[in-house]
Amino acid sequence: MRKLLTTVFGLILLSGCAYLGAAHYDELFGKEQPQQRVVAASTLEGAEFLSDVKPVLDSRCVVCHGCYDAPCQLKLSSVEGIDRGLSKERVYDGTRLLAQEPSRLLFDATSTAQWREKGFTPVLNERAQTEEANLAGSVLYNALVLKQSSPLPKQAILGDEFDFSLDREQTCTTMNEFDSFAKDSPHSGMPYGLPGISSEEFQHLAKWLRKGGYLAHIEPPEKGVLKQVERWEAFLNQDGLKHQLAARYIYEHWYLAHIYFPEHGDKHSYFKLVRSSTPPGEEIKHISTRRPYEDPKVERVYYRLMHDRSTILAKTHLPLALNDEKLARLHSQFIEADYQVDKLPSYKPEVASNPFKAFAAIPVNSRYQFMLDEAELIIMGFIKGPVCRGQIALNVINDQFWVGFAKPEMAATPKVGEMLLQHEDALALPAEEESNALPISSWVKYSKRQNKYLSAKVALANKMFANGQHLTTDLLWQGDGHNQNAALTVFRHFDSATVVKGWIGQQPKTAWILDYALFERIHYLLVAGFDVYGNIGHQLLTRLYMDFLRLEGEANYLALLPEAKRKEIKAQWYRKSPPSLTSFFEDELSFSQPTGIEYKTMDPQSELFNMLKAKLKPILSPRYDYTKVPEPLARINDLPVKAVNLLPQISFVLVKDGEDKHKAYTLIHHNAHYNISSLLNEEGQRAYDEDTVTIVPGFIGDYPEAIWYLHNDQQVAAFAAGLAKATDEAAYRDLKSEFAIRRTHPQFWQYSDILHRVAKEYRGVEFGLFDYNRLENR
Template identity: 75%
Template sequence: MMRKVVISTLILIILSGCAYLGNAHYNDLFGPEQTQDRMVLHSTIEGADFLQNVKPVLDTRCVVCHGCYDAPCQLKLSSPEGIDRGLSKELVYDGTRLLATTPSRLLFDADNTQQWRDKGFSPVLNEREQSLEANLAGSVLFNSLVLKQSSDIANNEVLDDDDFDFSLSRSQTCATMGEFDRLADDQPHGGMPYGLPGVSREEFKHLQNWLKNGGKMANIAPPTAFELQQIKRWEAFLNQDSLKYQLSARYIYEHWFLANIYFTPENTQTFFKLVRSSTPPGEDIKLISTRRPYDDPNVERVYYRMMHERSTILSKTHLPLKLNDAKLTRLYQQFIEPEYTVASMPSYEPKAASNPFKTYEVIPIDSKYQFMLDEAELIIMGFIKGPVCRGQIALNVINDHFWVAFADPKKVATPAVGEMLIQHEDALELPAAEESNALAIKSWIKYSVREKRYLKAKVELANELFKNGDHLTTNLLWKGDGVNKNAALTVFRHSDSATVVKGLIGQEPKTMWVLDYALFERIHYLLVAGFDVYGNVGHQLVTRLYMDFLRLEGEGNFLGLLPEDKREQIKSSWYRKSPPSLSKFFKSNQEFSQPSGIVYKTDDPQHELYGLIKAALSPVLSEHYDYTSVSGPLASINTMPVKAINLLPPVSYVLVKQTDNSHKAYTIIHHNAHYNISSLLNEEGQRAFEEDTVTLVPGFIGDYPSAIWYLNNQQQVAAFAEQLPLMQIEADYRALKSKFGIRRTHPQFWQYSDILHRAAKQYRGVEYGMFDYNRLENR
């Protein structure tokens, strides 16, 4: 029946004389393109139809590939603005461009659809004569859906690499309607959803009717009265006239601008963004559009406003932040109560504004540091889910699995530390001072010299502070004030994406970071506030190279807790086969020379220290992803042989059907081991395959599933757990995929995708967002 509907649709288009014609023919038949006003109120018939019947299809079948900067052809189908903007042939991710490109951020870099057309974006909806015939024949979106329906993919088979390219660096066609005939001829398998089964008959009908009738769209319902009341209170706090309030609000904004803010209970899906506006509270928001959150706004007064987030929530960009009365009080205590004076607002000049130690020098260190610690998971998550979105620049500089703890503000936010930071604030200048066009090698040499100068001062101060018997122990660590689970975090890297979660999760990692205020702040301003995804190759390279320094510093803080005579040996094990430049950097640095205050009892002090840190932080350790809580046959996956581990993709989701038809969920995380992670261009050459490990945890970790496994009953659970560790070669993996996996070609792929998302919504609550299928494997 489905095939008959598809054929009928194709015949209808062909008979209309409008299938696969060039722009000139379309102009002759339906007139020239002209942008359309498609927005209607959510309360109208067309608006209700879009929100109830069309948007759910777009979200669950299209947004899973078209949602962020890395969406093919920059087509973001997660909001009406993105749908109307359409396609671009320009790449956001281009590691070779010599000059920074013009940003193309929705809402910020154009005010209307015509401005996007002027910037080179082409429509996916018909913009010629608005007739039933033209609306289908002239829509790239509709023709892409029809092309998919006319060319079925193999039934649960691995797709031919000659027909499908799933690499992130693949060439993109981004065909306009006038180019679509060439696309259909050259890529008969290029219909949408790409490399996945087509939408169902009912879903196709909803999309067809919507497009046929002009593609009218509505935004989601406006904020509730309670939310509007909260927005009013928060905007009043952030926009008071005193310079103290203005400076505090500027600092808060530069750390929270990525957050999805919410006020209502934990099951909400209504969020807001903190934005800069040239208009005060009570007036419509007029966005200030700059590359970075601290760039010159070019207005007399900046106002910080709460903008309703109307796009579909995506897991890979979702950073939820709850604001309430307690948080408002906390900010007042941190930024307004302390005794300090703001004589004038600091400059927005790039070299000054990109350096938070200069810009916010007058705000007490403990205020700034505790503010960051309160939401440490969110701040660190920013360099993964923030401007980079696809994180290879930031992520090939970190290990696949490591833990993070923080130095206690009471011990590292002292007047002596504050004075040292003021004296060396120039040495703490970050690569963003070069803005978005940088000369990588020249910049790296300059920042290398400055980092050494700062580390020398830092080590000298530490040696002085801890030389009289008050040596370092786990008392150095912030313990979350006994209640805050942000005190201990785990970072999992999954090739070019990563995840941050609360707790010390998984087996003991190769390394651990201990962050102090200056280090924490620099990571944020390097990879979040100061990173420009539209910057040139020099900007991206120097950012990557500078992150090497910060990782080494975080690891160095951890090493200071270990026995003095073991530090060099342990560090050398982390950096086997490292390049000569790194060895030279190590030797040229002054090392922390004071003994540890911990009395070690074994020949494995790092293992001992991990145990002591866990004990010290035990009251605030999150057990949400505790791998030791997994019982039964699946627990054996945590001790799989390395040969089987090598065959696993970065992130695999396992769904186990229960007798009541609910589902338990697990994540299998493959950790790639490296001899070192300081090789910029030869990461694969540093892989230590024989040392790879795996962790299976309850729930969902990651945003980009590579594989989905579905187990119908306990017999299948036992068989899967028994057979997975026995894999030896790729053929073994593919055989298991045929037996237990949901391949991208599975005929019921979308039904299982819906089950996956329903389970994720139950597990994640307010942290829930749509997964991204751009990394879904073809195996």
């Protein structure tokens, strides 16, 4: 019988069709049941997985399957994700009426059997563990075989049978369904919409799957790193109430970070700060809650550093360096500071979701300085956290704007602290409604609270800056003379976004100046308080409330402009917007004092941007200075608008520089809008004639949509000239045929490897694999 089966499977595999049909799997191989696949890295199977299989999965599969938005929730970036498999449930669903049960790896289930109970289905064979069954019963293997038997059509642009939209229908087929799926969708082999993997790569994966698909974790951190972990866990888990409150505050701001210890060389081990029911020295037992501040339901919370063993992805990578200097800084901010904690705050939603209540005992100045020290990281939380994905989530911000911060001496005075305490209820955030919310009634409630707080804030500001004490550029935090976090640029790329240090590119349309209360609310709205599994009401209310916070940040910036010009400039920002929003900051909610800045031209906004850059020049990061791009590529900054309109949001340009070196640049297309007040009608607010582009050195963005490869100076000149002359889709496609690495390029994966190698050189510790889900088909 075994010989017959072997012969049959040999014929099946040779025909390129390893699937049989739903009725036969159980009969031939038995019922599915989870297998024990994880082995030590020191075993033969473990070593082969790490040396031969994991590199293929990372470079060819994880670039599409690695995060919340991975198709079918299939995360091939970790051992746990591979074993968990597929789900037909969407994480990103803005229409669900009730909150969904979370499905976070390591948190919401602790075994493969529990994931099966939650509806996840395997991509590896879970029937009889024979070589034949391990191939025939594996969705992963059959998806690879399907690509081998039905490779990409030999055409530059793929047809309508390929759907690359983020919200495309997902099949998430099980092995029992694979036969009919393959017949209906022969083009859906993996990698989807990209060339197949090489024969050698296929053989590595086939050998691994045939032998049982054993998995192994990467090696544990070195002893020096583990000593640092012990030291930091000791600091975060001291018994005093002051220490416990400080640790809770730190955790709620750092829980998304990839923590590393830079003194231990370039091969960084990354850690996640997690809540555990067990103290340092014992195995971590996760406290699993939807949000980082929810009731842990244990007597004592311990804050632990968990080794992150998954592949690092650019779109979720938030590196945070910890060292002796950082430890001393935290000690001075939270332990040496003069305050007393008599009782730890409640975990009730109305308290825990409101940092102004929960952490009222900690001085405002300590909290604000802590956030300023790692301002890019904090803002990166809503750029790279779960809230980041999708056009509806991101159409609340402009495509390019600069961010500065009010200095602590002005934003964290005793008067400001007293005002925050008096209005802590008005500062409540939508997260107190938890994950099921009614959007309209809740929006009315929170808009009234925001009005109440703003009235108090403006009244205090008008009083503080009366009698000649007017606002000037001295308002800005200057990074203590060395911290580049003091000036940031946020780029929106339609349905993704990026934040970087420095004020990058041409002068933007708007800017934000954040004070402590505003900065804190953005974090607790979009990061700590956001539940990606929440219902439509929760997600909609989060989006609507962010309108208030954006307007507040812009109002802080407007206060530096001539009083007579503020309304005019704001009206230009919000052309054609609904009256309900444009009237939100009218006279009674507006700073009414004149600026202390003397303007000399009829373009005060341009003057102000120049003054702000001069003020912060010592700490402005030069890394992405667009003026450093050489000719002729620099001319791309002045492309005709028709050419700009043709560009995708993010394009990477690699220029060959010698035998094995490359220079890298990013083209960023800035979509102009009459306003960004519309939740659902973004297309109707687009001001296409005002679109611009910026080309910068290096890599900005994590989702390349176009990849250009230029072999020599002649091609660089031809590319720049051709782009300037492109006025329609046909011209753009011709240019791509000459210089681009399309998703259909026969050597796509070789160029992908070059791209990642160059990105690693440029980004260093910030490097992570790019995501190819947004590669254009043009």
